[in-house]
Amino acid sequence: MKNFYKFSTNEEFSSVYKVGKKWHCEGVIIFYLNSYEKKIAVVASKKVGKAVVRNRSKRILRALFAKFERYLQDGKYIFVAKNEITELSFSRLEKNLKWGLKKLECFK
Known part of the structure; x- marks a missing residue:
């Protein structure tokens, strides 16, 4: 799996939260800001849940991003996991994330 550029400063988070677009999906909130490079943050x-559940949720969201990555425009993406992410199947979450994006x- 390709390593993605990660956010390095709080200013990057702040700019995406304040200026970027936001969409609520089942299980995840997506923030997007158009930029010249692809960067990702999963929160x-x-x-x-506990650490094991949070880490699994983040792994799933990163895997889904990797699946869609070649079809996405350059920009900064933040995926915020919601409580119900633990109750969703992988395919349902994939469908919701694709719809939100x-x-x-x-998409290009």
Whole structure:
């Protein structure tokens, strides 16, 4: 799997949260800001569950991003896991994430 560029500063997070587009899906909130390079951040708060559950949720979201990555425009992406992500199947989450990315017009 390809290593993605990760966010390095709080300013990057702040700019995406304030200026970027946002879309709520079942299990995840997607933030997107058009940029000249692809960067990704995956966030799961303690509300999602214990560390094992949070890490699994983040791994799943990174895997889904890797699946769609070649079809996506350059930009900064933040995926915030919601509580219900633990109850969703991989295929259902994939469908919801794809729908959300289409709504944000992230596909090439």
